[in-house]
Amino acid sequence: TPAFAVTIFCIELFSQRTYRRIYILLWLLLLAMTYLVKQKIRGHTYVYEAENFWDPEKKQSRQKRTYLGVWDEASGMIIPKVAERDVKTTKSLGPAYLLDSVGNEIQLRKKLSEAFGKDGDLILAVAMSRLLHQTSLKNLHHVLEDSFLPEMYSLKETFSSQWLSSFLERLSAKEAAMTTFYNSLIAGEDETLIFDITSLSSASRNIDWLEWGYNRDGLDLPQVNLGLVLSLNNHLPLYFKLFPGSISDVVTLKNLVAEIKAFGIAKSLFILDRGFYSESNIKEMTAENIDFILPLPFSVNIGKGLISETNKDIENPANAKRFGGDIFYVLESEVQIGEVNAYGYVLFNKKREGVETNSFYNRLIDIESALNGKEFKNPIGEFKQIAGNFERYLECVVEGKTIHLRRRINAISQATNRFGKTILLSATKRRWDEVLSLYRERDEVEKKFDDLKNELEAMPLRVQKIETLQGLLFIFFVSLIMRAILLRKARDAELLDKKSIEEILLELAKLRAVKVGGKWRLTEISKKQRTILEKMKIGIPVEANLVIKRAGV
Numbered sequence: 001t002p003a004f005a006v007t008i009f010c011i012e013l014f015s016q017r018t019y020r021r022i023y024i025l026l027w028l029l030l031l032a033m034t035y036l037v038k039q040k041i042r043g044h045t046y047v048y049e050a051e052n053f054w055d056p057e058k059k060q061s062r063q064k065r066t067y068l069g070v071w072d073e074a075s076g077m078i079i080p081k082v083a084e085r086d087v088k089t090t091k092s093l094g095p096a097y098l099l100d101s102v103g104n105e106i107q108l109r110k111k112l113s114e115a116f117g118k119d120g121d122l123i124l125a126v127a128m129s130r131l132l133h134q135t136s137l138k139n140l141h142h143v144l145e146d147s148f149l150p151e152m153y154s155l156k157e158t159f160s161s162q163w164l165s166s167f168l169e170r171l172s173a174k175e176a177a178m179t180t181f182y183n184s185l186i187a188g189e190d191e192t193l194i195f196d197i198t199s200l201s202s203a204s205r206n207i208d209w210l211e212w213g214y215n216r217d218g219l220d221l222p223q224v225n226l227g228l229v230l231s232l233n234n235h236l237p238l239y240f241k242l243f244p245g246s247i248s249d250v251v252t253l254k255n256l257v258a259e260i261k262a263f264g265i266a267k268s269l270f271i272l273d274r275g276f277y278s279e280s281n282i283k284e285m286t287a288e289n290i291d292f293i294l295p296l297p298f299s300v301n302i303g304k305g306l307i308s309e310t311n312k313d314i315e316n317p318a319n320a321k322r323f324g325g326d327i328f329y330v331l332e333s334e335v336q337i338g339e340v341n342a343y344g345y346v347l348f349n350k351k352r353e354g355v356e357t358n359s360f361y362n363r364l365i366d367i368e369s370a371l372n373g374k375e376f377k378n379p380i381g382e383f384k385q386i387a388g389n390f391e392r393y394l395e396c397v398v399e400g401k402t403i404h405l406r407r408r409i410n411a412i413s414q415a416t417n418r419f420g421k422t423i424l425l426s427a428t429k430r431r432w433d434e435v436l437s438l439y440r441e442r443d444e445v446e447k448k449f450d451d452l453k454n455e456l457e458a459m460p461l462r463v464q465k466i467e468t469l470q471g472l473l474f475i476f477f478v479s480l481i482m483r484a485i486l487l488r489k490a491r492d493a494e495l496l497d498k499k500s501i502e503e504i505l506l507e508l509a510k511l512r513a514v515k516v517g518g519k520w521r522l523t524e525i526s527k528k529q530r531t532i533l534e535k536m537k538i539g540i541p542v543e544a545n546l547v548i549k550r551a552g553v
Contacts, residue, residue: 038071045071047078089515092132093148093522094508094529097547099128100152101538102485106185106236109549112478115181116174121153121549122167127478131486132505140164148513151520153549168471178474185238185481186263189231226473227256232269232441235488237480239263242470250284257290269293271442277425279338286340286427293438296344296423302335306423309333310346314421323433326351330432335425345424345432353420360416364390364407371396372405379403493535504532513544520544 034051048065055062069078103109103124112120126140133143141159144150150157157163229239241259257268270285272294285292296303310331313319319329329348334341367387376382379398387394393415395406424435483501490496490504499507511529513520522544533540541547 037065047071091148091151091513092146092509093513093541093544093547094511095132095505096128096147096149096152097541098505098508098538099131099482099486102489103482105485108481111181111184115177115184119171121155122157123171123475123478125149125153125155127475127482130476130479131483148547152547165468169467171471171474172467182239183263186265189233189238189265227252229256229260236484237477240473240477242473250281253285253290254288269438271438282337282340282342292427293435294425295439296425298418302337303423306333306335306344306346307418307421311417314346314348321432323436332432343426343429345426345435347422347424347432347436349420356419357416360419364393367394368405371403374403375401376403377401489536495532495535507532
């Protein structure tokens, strides 16, 4: 060692006692020196700081080493070691990785980037945040603080409320970019699309499009109308359009037809709800050549007539059909609605009849048990409150303050005759099973609107400008696309039998990225997380840095 060599030199050079003292001092100084030592192990060169010290027990010089890091031959520098206790950041990676992967199925990031440029990744990150945590967008920065999304897409924005409002307004002005994006989604769709309309309500006084009209949710608020377009082939949202709240449903449908024709879709089918039925609506849709399927209300004369006409013959063995493993009794007939010819399909399912009958009489008997023969301070008021919409099936006689109930047999028979039955109306003649299949597709539409209104907390709307509203709804629209793909993949993987989408995301949220020094590392992937990804046919992430996307696509 350097200290040993100097010692030998000094012994020979300094023989006198005075110089021996100088020698000892120099030796002690040399002993205190530190220097670097490199050691190669398995192809890597590790660097240590070596320091000599005197061991008084063994009465000899010894060496202490401190690990500094790995020697980088290219730069000629040490890559410093960072201890686990020096970890500065940890973020949830699993849900972001899952959503990015499901979006890749339709090249969602590429389509957004081609349409919106650099804003494409911002749109995607904000839309994903709506699925990661069901909270108001004003808390966006809190959601993204714990998510790996900003790192995944190399985003530097603050995501504050002020930034978000400005971003949504800027987004709403990019109509050409939105059209490009819609075109990329619709490309290859040349068959039937499903349309529907819903109302989005708000108490805001600054949105001009908020107008009073028929509110499907029964809210005493002005509204805007939203038309959502879905692909019948893969159940994905393809397009949406906002309309002022006072515009009638049929006018909205006509506008939607014109909009979608501009995208090259010639054939359109509307699957509508009972509330859309009226003789005037049917007449207008027929005049505009709008193809439709909708359920016929039992309360209208045509519905009552069809039920009455088919009650005797509906269970004829010749009418028994099978659909999706269930048996339906089916009768078809041409119907006249004003001046319009349409086609009616009466469908009867005995399994559903049993469920509805059981539910009906349980409710009826519960009401009788709660009221019949009992005294109340306000008997009529109590009857109306407890009976609710079952009031029509019970006659209430009050003696003093005691309630006596009698069943209205005709009203009950009329109600139970409808159990298990559905009447579907079609503008054109179709096979009964095609009509039923198409109508069941409406469930997909209703679920999308439920997602929009409830899970995505878009209702009642709390924004103050129509521009902010348009940008906000576009973000929700992208969220719905991702949720639709995620639902389909989870359903195909048979994961929804035991877990909800939210539970799947919560499980994957435990897969985190940890920043050690300047490098992101993955925590260990659990068996449950691995099973979810494998069943959904998504590759297992190996390294956090590999998940980070390039600036472009």
